[in-house]
Amino acid sequence: MGIRINGRLLLRACAAAVASSAICALGAQAAALPSMSIAVTKTSATVTGAPTSAGAVNIVVSDKGLKEGAAILFRLAPGKTVAEAEQFLKEKRAHNDPNNTAELGTLVFDAEAENGVTNEAQTVLQPGTYIVLIAAGEGEPTLRDTFTVGAATAAALALPAAQATERTVEFGFKGPKTLHDGEVVRFENEGFLVHMDVAFPVKNMKAAKLAVKYLLAGKEKALGKLIAGPPVGFYGPLSHGASMQETITAKPGIYVQACFMETQDGRDHTLLGMERIIKITK
Numbered sequence: 001m002g003i004r005i006n007g008r009l010l011l012r013a014c015a016a017a018v019a020s021s022a023i024c025a026l027g028a029q030a031a032a033l034p035s036m037s038i039a040v041t042k043t044s045a046t047v048t049g050a051p052t053s054a055g056a057v058n059i060v061v062s063d064k065g066l067k068e069g070a071a072i073l074f075r076l077a078p079g080k081t082v083a084e085a086e087q088f089l090k091e092k093r094a095h096n097d098p099n100n101t102a103e104l105g106t107l108v109f110d111a112e113a114e115n116g117v118t119n120e121a122q123t124v125l126q127p128g129t130y131i132v133l134i135a136a137g138e139g140e141p142t143l144r145d146t147f148t149v150g151a152a153t154a155a156a157l158a159l160p161a162a163q164a165t166e167r168t169v170e171f172g173f174k175g176p177k178t179l180h181d182g183e184v185v186r187f188e189n190e191g192f193l194v195h196m197d198v199a200f201p202v203k204n205m206k207a208a209k210l211a212v213k214y215l216l217a218g219k220e221k222a223l224g225k226l227i228a229g230p231p232v233g234f235y236g237p238l239s240h241g242a243s244m245q246e247t248i249t250a251k252p253g254i255y256v257q258a259c260f261m262e263t264q265d266g267r268d269h270t271l272l273g274m275e276r277i278i279k280i281t282k
Helices: 006-016 082-090 092-096 098-103 205-217 220-225
Strands: 035-041 045-048 055-064 069-076 105-113 119-125 128-136 142-149 164-169 172-174 178-180 184-189 195-202 232-238 243-247 253-258 275-281
Touching: 035 069, 045 128, 045 142, 055 069, 055 105, 069 082, 082 092, 082 128, 082 142, 092 098, 098 105, 105 119, 105 128, 105 243, 164 178, 164 195, 184 232, 195 205, 205 220, 205 253, 205 275, 232 243
Parallel strands: 035 055, 164 184, 178 275
Antiparallel strands: 035 045, 055 119, 069 105, 069 128, 105 232, 119 243, 128 142, 164 172, 184 243, 195 232, 195 253, 253 275
């Protein structure tokens, strides 16, 4: 579905030069929510404990052997089938623009799947049929599993209250510019387009301002010398209205927040101003 982004991979490659292990932001509190797991390997994604009825859920992603991967949940629109999704994945339009998935359904969850690392995040699963995709590197996602969620019951749970909310819009970020380690933060895509939310650490404010300048100018290759550690993936590409909730566990410091999705004419959203400087503190 065209949802691996070169910009994200660039950040990973730069980070690998300065750190041997990733610092992950997807360590969310279960908060008494029902929990489901997605176990990812190079060739499979196995779902355990998928809810039978709609509501908030805590999703645990574990990975064994997959590098630079992601676990993705895609909810099919009413009337659409898994067979149609499989066919769509084979078509050219699926690879060029993830916004083309709107006719088929909604990207509702996209979390990093890194070998040996367990990630958690919370979201709300609406009634419908879900397909589970895995992606690795620059390769296209592959469909690995499916499950169905029924209508909400009287016992359906809502997401616990977040301590802060970050929002993506066209073309920028809204919400607090300072996040706190251990804080539960909700990340929402309020834009009409598919967006992603990543952040990479830099040494100081001077480097952060220079990184923003490079991104606005499309000079991504120049970022390598500025990145001071592993990037943080708050969420991968999500459709309009989707949200994920996580506990911040990234190392305190100065970060540049960015969306590397592309417009239909091939421009990164960063060229349109979708980056800003944020801080993570204790």
